Amino acid sequence: MNDIILKVDNIVKHFYEPEKFQVLKGISFEVKEGEFLALVGKSGCGKSTLMYVLSTMDTDYEGTLTIKDTVLTNQSQNQLAAFRNENIGFVFQFHYLLPEFSALENVMIPALKLKKYAKAEIEERAYKNLEMLGLKDQALKKVTKLSGGQQQRVAIARALINDPAIIMGDEPTGNLDTVNTQIVFDIFRELAKERKQTIIAVTHDDDFANNCDRIIEMKDGQIV
Amino acid sequence: MFSSINNRISQIHLTSNVKQTIVAMLGVTFGISMYIFMTGFMTGVNDIQADLAFSALAHVRIYNDGPADNSNIAKKVFPNDLINVRNAKVIKYTDGIKNSTSILNTLSKQKDITGFTSQVNINVFFKNAGNKLNGLVSGIDVVSEDKVFGSAKHMLQGNWNELKYKSDGIFVGVELARILGLKMNDNVNILTSEGISRNYKVIGIFRTDVYNVDKTKAYIAINAARQLLGVNQDYVTDIQIDMVDYNNTQPLIDNIKAIIPYKVESWQMGNQQLVAGSSLRDTIAKAVSLTILLVAGFGIYNIMNMTINQKIREIAILKAMGFSGGDVTKIFLTQAIIIGILGGIVGIILGNIISHLVNRVKFEVAGMHHLPMTYYPHNYVFAFMFGLITTFVAGYLPAHKASKIDPVSILRG
Numbered sequence A: 001m002n003d004i005i006l007k008v009d010n011i012v013k014h015f016y017e018p019e020k021f022q023v024l025k026g027i028s029f030e031v032k033e034g035e036f037l038a039l040v041g042k043s044g045c046g047k048s049t050l051m052y053v054l055s056t057m058d059t060d061y062e063g064t065l066t067i068k069d070t071v072l073t074n075q076s077q078n079q080l081a082a083f084r085n086e087n088i089g090f091v092f093q094f095h096y097l098l099p100e101f102s103a104l105e106n107v108m109i110p111a112l113k114l115k116k117y118a119k120a121e122i123e124e125r126a127y128k129n130l131e132m133l134g135l136k137d138q139a140l141k142k143v144t145k146l147s148g149g150q151q152q153r154v155a156i157a158r159a160l161i162n163d164p165a166i167i168m169g170d171e172p173t174g175n176l177d178t179v180n181t182q183i184v185f186d187i188f189r190e191l192a193k194e195r196k197q198t199i200i201a202v203t204h205d206d207d208f209a210n211n212c213d214r215i216i217e218m219k220d221g222q223i224v
Numbered sequence B: 001m002f003s004s005i006n007n008r009i010s011q012i013h014l015t016s017n018v019k020q021t022i023v024a025m026l027g028v029t030f031g032i033s034m035y036i037f038m039t040g041f042m043t044g045v046n047d048i049q050a051d052l053a054f055s056a057l058a059h060v061r062i063y064n065d066g067p068a069d070n071s072n073i074a075k076k077v078f079p080n081d082l083i084n085v086r087n088a089k090v091i092k093y094t095d096g097i098k099n100s101t102s103i104l105n106t107l108s109k110q111k112d113i114t115g116f117t118s119q120v121n122i123n124v125f126f127k128n129a130g131n132k133l134n135g136l137v138s139g140i141d142v143v144s145e146d147k148v149f150g151s152a153k154h155m156l157q158g159n160w161n162e163l164k165y166k167s168d169g170i171f172v173g174v175e176l177a178r179i180l181g182l183k184m185n186d187n188v189n190i191l192t193s194e195g196i197s198r199n200y201k202v203i204g205i206f207r208t209d210v211y212n213v214d215k216t217k218a219y220i221a222i223n224a225a226r227q228l229l230g231v232n233q234d235y236v237t238d239i240q241i242d243m244v245d246y247n248n249t250q251p252l253i254d255n256i257k258a259i260i261p262y263k264v265e266s267w268q269m270g271n272q273q274l275v276a277g278s279s280l281r282d283t284i285a286k287a288v289s290l291t292i293l294l295v296a297g298f299g300i301y302n303i304m305n306m307t308i309n310q311k312i313r314e315i316a317i318l319k320a321m322g323f324s325g326g327d328v329t330k331i332f333l334t335q336a337i338i339i340g341i342l343g344g345i346v347g348i349i350l351g352n353i354i355s356h357l358v359n360r361v362k363f364e365v366a367g368m369h370h371l372p373m374t375y376y377p378h379n380y381v382f383a384f385m386f387g388l389i390t391t392f393v394a395g396y397l398p399a400h401k402a403s404k405i406d407p408v409s410i411l412r413g
């Protein structure tokens, strides 16, 4: 039982603007520790909406979300924030970085918040992550001076910094060329295998999906 | 506590838009410097007013107020009977204070008194040749009179201490001297209400800058005054008392009223208009400067609100990465407090500079040369504290709003 790291049970979500509309229609599945999972489906079928629920950021849903044997549904925003900081690395569909900071600082910030390591060590790890993603020479640049693909890789480096139990990506390779897509894929693969970190990635890339451990396909707010 | 990453983010926010930070800071600076200048000026005016008033006025005065109403004595004995006394007269009562030595002994045991002096004041006519003027001769103890009223510094001509040795000497007010045409070493004749007349020699001329005093007053030695009236060494008409804190005369009055059989009066009782004027000025100064600080606070509130609206996406990202509402509040509150402290320090310096500049403006009235100003440290401390509190409140409201931002609703777009 305890190698199930994430479990959702009958998730239902509505949007009320501009009119009442059911986006997620009772979604249930389980993810094992160390599993590399792809979430696929047509544009508008509710993948991003589901990811926001899984990431604990969206609390406005029905059903239950359990991660690491902790029921997260109905926990307070501050409890969820602390949980996210430690356990979830998230790569947004649109790479959200802090524009006033350098690439290195963007990667370091979640770790400085968690304070598991000293600052010097965090900096070293951040450098290592950036190097792994081919960005070592861009580390001290402000993120607004980077290309779209470079920014997306900074966002991935940031998601990895706290060694989260689960890494979630909403089209993490959407802006990347084949070479970099392959690099990111290999990193994810290795993290899942070597460090038992769980990966859940939304993707439109068939090759990427086919090489994952499992594919979950969505259609109109349901799993098929 | 403020974790260092929160401080780092605050610092980046403050330095990435320096112009906006400075504008917010200037709001506080302006408020605090105006507060310092206003209160410095107003207390300066009050102090000058008090100085002027207390050059002729003691903090507490003991004198013989005349007897109680005894015109119908029979009524006191037979309160229930109807008694009618026609054309009642009050018999001559004793005036002045007869047993001054024992009262002075009592006073010397009181605390909070900085000095006291006895006077024999006589209403007289001053005469020189054909000119006649009605006024007041004050028989004084030279040393203690100066201690209580600082009278020696008002001397234009002559030496204050000389009165001690010359029982026929007199100091006259500068206006009195002008009207009667008196110069140093001239003789002036004094006529009391009892019809006694005597000549004195002008050995000094003074100016207090209170016109009425300068026009009607003269000093002679206290023993000379007793001689003039033909009374003994224990006789005085007034005992004038100076206190440590002139705003706090009531405790002393309560203490001695019961044991002294004469009227004990504080300056406040006799001069309600001075009390009112000084407290009204205080109120105006406080109201104006608090308004300024409040406006400055509103400015900070607006700028912080603006900053938070600009940074709403970054706040959402921070929260998505695991920053709590409290972290976000701290990040923005720290910025407000830094703005408050920096603005406050500059405000104190600027307020001090403005005060010095205004203090130099020429103002030649009533013995002043420049506009009055005070530099009391407690006013500076209060201005700084109030500035900090204002920024804290003005910063807290938007910061709290920022902490409530829901990250998904912002990031989903």
Ligand SMILES: Nc1ncnc2c1ncn2[C@@H]1O[C@H](COP(=O)(O)OP(=O)(O)OP(=O)(O)O)[C@@H](O)[C@H]1O
Residues within 6 Å of the ligand: A015, A016, A017, A018, A023, A041, A042, A043, A044, A045, A046, A047, A048, A049, A050, A093, B412, B413
């Ligand atoms: N804030 C919102 N308010 C109302 N409706 C929304 C909102 N966000 C998304 N939707 C709707 O919900 C549905 C699911 O959107 P979602 O973003 O989850 O799609 P997606 O599967 O991620 O698509 P894509 O592959 O294009 O990213 C869409 O029909 C969309 O129009």
Ligand SMILES: [Mg+2]
Residues within 6 Å of the ligand: A047, A048, A049, A093, A170
């Ligand atoms: Mg999407």
